[in-house]
Amino acid sequence: MKTKWQPLVNKFQFAIEQILPSQCLLCHLSSNQTLICQYCHDSLAVARPCCLHCGLALSKTQYYCGDCLKQKHQFTQLHAVANYHPPYPALIKKFKYSKQLIFGELLADLLVSSIQSNILSTQLSMIDYLIPVPLHNNKLYLRGFNQAQLIAEKLSKHLNIPILSNTVIRSKETIAQETLSLSKRKKNLRQAFEINDISKHRIRNQHIVIIDDVVTTGATVNSLSKTLLQAGAKQIDIWCICRTSLPK
């Protein structure tokens, strides 16, 4: 039944449809006002057998990867939504380099639902803070935003865990990790992060989750974990969108 309010209702519906796409961002079929359709969601959020410690993709019969048997990471556990396989590289590229922030929204949504289905709420309630991997100021200026910060904001909102801001800074402008060998990556990141003195007390004895978009060798998140542990953090975990295989 139509009422006198109908024109107003129509206007409101129209406004909502402008904000939420009615077509799936990926396959362009009807998505019922969500960013992607159920089919695309299910194909992106497939369970992945991985190392229980560092999240590296493994066959179903292994619990830990060879890398973790040889060396200890600074963090306790890494959780990734997916391996760095299509369509993820293209989605991340659109978000980070073409500044299509709606793809960041999508990736962050996928991480939220992956965390909700893989980590118990009792475990989530024990986390004190999220810390997005900081960018060096020069890089932040060039890109205009920190991709890890945008992902962390969505997680914070949905999981009700505060972000600890302005605590860690990237004090050294590092060379792009992709261009370096494993040993050079570690050297490149030595003392890359600093905690500002007035914030040190906020880290002591806290369980912190570091947020990043893509983890490759783990050198960046290890370096940040080490800095936080040295400042007195109790436990560090990592959540990210993709975990790549180790570079050869």
Ligand SMILES: [Zn+2]
């Ligand atoms: Zn779709």
Ligand SMILES: [Zn+2]
């Ligand atoms: Zn591992």
